[in-house]
Amino acid sequence: MSELDKTLGLDANITRRDLLHDAGLMSLALGLASPSSASYSNNPVSTADYPPTRTGLRGSHPGSYEAAHAYARDGVPQKKPDATKESFDLVVVGGGISGLAAAYYYQHQFGQHQKILILDNHDDFGGHAKRNEFHQGGRMQLAIGGTHNLEYWQFNDTVNALIQDLGIDIDKLRRQTEFNYGRTGVNGRAIWFDAETFGIDRLITGCSLNGPPSASPLPYLDQFPISEAAKAQLRQFYGRTEDVLADLSDDDRSVYLHNTGYFEFLSSKAGLGEEARSLFGNACHGSWGLETQCLSVAEALGEGLPGLQLLGETPTESDWDYPAGFFPDGNASLARLLVQRLIPSVAPGVNPDNIAIAAFNYSELDKASHSVRVRLQSTVTHVENRGNGVYLSYTRGGKVHAVHARHCVMACYHSILPYICPSLSETQKVAQSYQVKYPLLLTNVLIRSRAPFTALGVDGVSCPGRMHGSLFLASGIETGGHQQGLADPGSVPVTFWGSLSPEAGVTDLRDQLRSSREKMLHLRFEDYEREVRSVLQNLLGPAGFRAARDILAITVNRWPHGYSHEYLDLWDEDWPQGEAPHEVARQRFGNITFANADAGASAYTHTAIEQAARAVGELG
Ligand SMILES: Cc1cc2nc3c(=O)[nH]c(=O)nc-3n(C[C@H](O)[C@H](O)[C@H](O)COP(=O)(O)OP(=O)(O)OC[C@H]3O[C@@H](n4cnc5c(N)ncnc54)[C@H](O)[C@@H]3O)c2cc1C
Incomplete structure (x- = not known):
């Protein structure tokens, strides 16, 4: 390890997983969620296996995508599944917001006692709705690992009805939120020019390259x-x-x-x-x-x-207002409310006022006694209509399993569908392959205190020369029972937000997205760690920050398959209604229907919900 790496603290023992870091995590072991100050407890949970507390590489974490890549990219033949032992009314492929909402709508349409299985390849549910929980620094800190906002002004009646049924009061969320991506924090915004790119480290406070007139x-x-x-x-x-x-x-x-x-x-x-x-x-x-x-x-x-x-x-100033609804773990709280509705015993007594601080009992997710089951670390590799039902194969723990269902909703990425459903028409497969998602990177770094930010007078910084285009303090969202105001002096997560630039010389948009995705998957945790440590050291160093001392934890949420592809002026055609790729891609296929935000060609949580409602409606 180089001297520079040592100075930055790359040898610090902060990122090892599944360790009891301190009292915060210890209290989780005892069933207390150790929130900032409010107290709420329900089920005892196993610490080592509690997915939201895992640090290191998250998002598309190691172990979540290899099985899919092996057969879809590398053509590795699939093993024969075991004999079909389980049968359900509905199997949902993908446990993101869309898949969870599909289960919710299926219960509404066909009855509460329908047997439903949700399969997802990750070790946590929610898909992009990812919760990052930190327990270093004496208390539980939450950060958003994927989807952030509830853009309620775009909700249609279907989405509003679900939000209301879950008890979410958007006005209340707004009243309890000061966070605005560092734009309107106690201090304000800034641009940071780094020495590696610009020859000198220079922080220029009070302005932004792309902000309102007051920040010109x-x-x-x-x-x-x-x-x-x-x-x-x-x-x-x-x-x-x-x-x-x-x-x-x-x-x-x-x-x-x-x-x-x-x-x-x-x-x-x-x-x-x-x-x-x-x-x-x-x-x-x-x-x-x-x-x-x-x-x-x-x-x-x-x-x-x-x-x-x-x-x-x-x-005008108001052109930059973005009054979205937030939970401190983003839309992970929405995913958790949905899971709790589907399987109440995962967190009895949970509601929107305590959802952010509730501990979930993951051992309740996949129990034969429940009508809805969520099975994690399960990658679906084959789906076909047979007789009056659907047969699916999935890999889990190196073994291939088979399952039968009356109906199936595919709520996973559309680009994988042609490989999973080989009997689809070529036209539908081509349309599904059109969906190349936009890669996203959200790296959350827990630092000891916000004092260096305050000393420099900033809450949010854009970094035109760095891997992550911007960073901001993740606090000021006091919803769901979590308490951490903008002025809270304790440890605080810093969110680095961005993507990765593609290799130079790649011109076509889709090739750029694929290039960026490959880079994202090939970079090691140490590469991301070195980047955020050196940015924080050089940015905050003048205010007394020492990366080796003041960084408590790092969680890198990489999303090689991030935002759903929304059609762009310069790159996509203006298709007649009904002929756009997402409309062709989502056509019902026997007892299989297609959800996911991809089915709406729109990267929003409410789109994921709308598409779930449509996909289930088509099964009626
Ligand atoms: C970083 C980030 C920030 C975002 N911010 C916002 C925001 O602020 N507001 C907003 O409205 N939207 C936002 N979005 C868009 C977000 O994608 C949607 O809001 C929504 O969460 C998508 O839900 P989904 O269920 O359609 O897809 P996903 O969340 O992707 O869920 C699909 C699930 O299917 C799984 N899967 C795929 N293939 C298989 C397989 N073969 N077998 C089993 N499982 C499989 C996937 O791994 C995933 O877990 C953001 C997205 C990202 C990545």
Whole structure:
């Protein structure tokens, strides 16, 4: 190990799994969830096996995807399954929000006593709705490992009905939330230029490259460690107000905005050279999972990137409001409420006011005495219609098992479906393969205290030169019983949010996404660890932070199959209604129907729910 790695603390014993780190985790062993201050306890849980407490590589964690990759990518022949011993009314493939919601709707449609089995390849339920629990630093800290927001203003009646039935009060969630990705924290936002990329470490507080008018970088451009030419271009760009498309008709204007790349616009209409443009390169890694240059002008401006001032418009502060509903573990709380509804004994007495601090008893998930069973670490490898039902094979612990069902809802990624359901038509398979998801990375780092952030006057930082495009303090979500306000002085998770840039020279969008996905899977935990340690050390070091001392835990949530592919201006056709790939991909196939957010070509939790309702409705 290099001296630098030692200074950064890469030899620190923080990441070893399944250890009782301290009293926090010990109390979990005794059945107490050791919340911040409120107390709530239910079932005793086994500490070593409690999936949300696992650190290290999470998301697509080792052990979750190898079986699928072996047969889908490498063509390894599947073993013969054992004789079919189990039979259910419904088998759901995929235990994400969509799969859990499918079980919920099936019970509503066919009756509470229907026998349902949910199979998922991960060691925890929820899919992208991933809970990261930390017990270092004296109390339970929660962080969001995947899907964050409830975008309630987009909910339709179906989704609203489910949210209400689970007892979730969005207004209350909003009242109990101050968190806003570091944008409106106690301190504020900043841009961090790192020495490796820009020759010098420099934190510039009070501004953002893509924020509201009050955070304009214009007054700070002199401090940017970039060439004088690039500064002058940016000064012009942020300072100019005119309509550079004034000579276009409304129709031509719309065509321009949707058919022109944002970087092309920055170059030809805003006068930014490559150096200035590159500052925006990873700005959409978190929100889209792709390079900013893949977006059209309309998409980029809709995302909050600068440029409206060159279209004769005046951006307002409220354009950047994002008043979503949050739980401190994101939509993992929604997944947990669904699981609790389906299998009440996993956490008796749980409701939206204590869901975030409740300990779940995972040994209740897969019991023959329950009408709904959730079976984890089970990768489905084959599904076919036979007679009046569906036969499935899945691998678990190196063995192949068979199961029979009257109905099956496939709530897994669509790109795997052609391999699992070989008897589908070629047309449907091609449509399903069209879904190449956007890779996402969410790395949560528990630090001893927020003091260094406070000393520097920041809550959220964008990092134009780094692997993760942004980072923010994950606190200020006091919902679900969890308490950690923005000003809480104790240990706090820092969330690094982003994706990975593809290999240079890859131009096609889907190839870029695949390249990024491969990089994500090939990087080792140490690579991610070195990155976040050196960012925190160099960013916070001037405020007394020492990575080797002040980092308590690291959880890397990598999502090589992240956001569902939403159609993009520059890369996708405008298909007639009913002919878009996701509409062809989700057509009922015998007793098999298709859910997942992929079925709606929209990367939202409410889409996952809507598609579950549709998929179950088709079985009626
Ligand atoms: C980092 C991140 C942040 C996000 N943030 C938001 C947000 O803030 N708001 C929002 O609305 N949406 C967000 N999303 C989108 C999110 O994808 C949806 O909200 C929703 O959670 C998707 O649910 P799903 O059930 O359709 O898919 P998933 O959550 O992907 O669940 C599908 C499950 O099927 C499993 N599976 C796949 N193949 C097999 C197989 N062969 N056998 C068994 N199981 C299999 C998968 O591993 C997975 O567990 C985010 C996504 C990511 C990755």
